[in-house]
Amino acid sequence: MRIVIVHASKYGSTREIAEFIAEKLGHRGLEAEAQSAGPVPDLEGFGAVVVGSAVYMGHWMPEAVDFVQRNRAVLADRPVWLFSSGPLQLAPGDSALDDPELVPTEIPALIEAVHAREHRIFFGALDPAKLAFKHRALRKLPAARAILPEGDFRNWHSIEAWANDIARALQSPGIAVGSGGR
Numbered sequence: 001m002r003i004v005i006v007h008a009s010k011y012g013s014t015r016e017i018a019e020f021i022a023e024k025l026g027h028r029g030l031e032a033e034a035q036s037a038g039p040v041p042d043l044e045g046f047g048a049v050v051v052g053s054a055v056y057m058g059h060w061m062p063e064a065v066d067f068v069q070r071n072r073a074v075l076a077d078r079p080v081w082l083f084s085s086g087p088l089q090l091a092p093g094d095s096a097l098d099d100p101e102l103v104p105t106e107i108p109a110l111i112e113a114v115h116a117r118e119h120r121i122f123f124g125a126l127d128p129a130k131l132a133f134k135h136r137a138l139r140k141l142p143a144a145r146a147i148l149p150e151g152d153f154r155n156w157h158s159i160e161a162w163a164n165d166i167a168r169a170l171q172s173p174g175i176a177v178g179s180g181g182r
């Protein structure tokens with residue numbers, strides 16, 4: 001089965017998560033590739049879809065939302081997983097990602113629209129040197145700086161474990177490839 005991991009990423013860290021998931025699915029014998037949500041990926045030939053977005057101001061990036069909405073009929077007929085990259089880790093060892101306030105605004109409706117199997121939140125990354133002017137300016141505000149610490153907080157172990165869960169689900173007997181396989 002071919003799987004596409006569609007990503008929306010402003011500064012690249014979410015794209016790298018998508019590429020990592022594709023690589024790990026490949027190690028489990030699945031044919032997987034990462035594609036940007038921007039240039040309108042063609043879902044023809046893909047039996048399952050993972051969609052991930054960076055989170056800004058509590059929202060998924062517009063191109064990820066558009067991608068899901070535009071393709072909702074096709075996606076609703078395939079196994080779909082969603083992930084969000086963000087928040088940043090505020091304290092060392094802080095691993096709580098189950099706070100409902102961390103769920104981007106659009107996610108409940110998107111889950112419903114495509115009957116997504118799961119939405120997973122991963123810690124993201126922030127490199128101040130890469131930030132666009134408006135984000136750099138925002139980060140100068142004391143309140144913003146406190147919740148936007150510099151660092152790469154991506155937990156590759158938990159991302160790999162999730163990729164393995166997806167591989168297991170897709171390789172379990174009885175899943176229909178690319179048609180209503182929930």
Ligand SMILES: Cc1cc2nc3c(=O)[nH]c(=O)nc-3n(C[C@H](O)[C@H](O)[C@H](O)COP(=O)(O)O)c2cc1C
Pocket residue numbers: 008009010011012013014015054055056057058059085086087088102123124125126131135138148
């Ligand atoms: C200006 C700014 C606002 C952000 N707002 C949020 C937010 O509301 N919620 C969240 O979980 N993460 C937020 N983040 C963290 C980003 O989601 C995180 O840095 C993510 O890994 C960026 O992904 P990208 O490199 O693919 O763009 C914000 C980051 C910046 C720079």
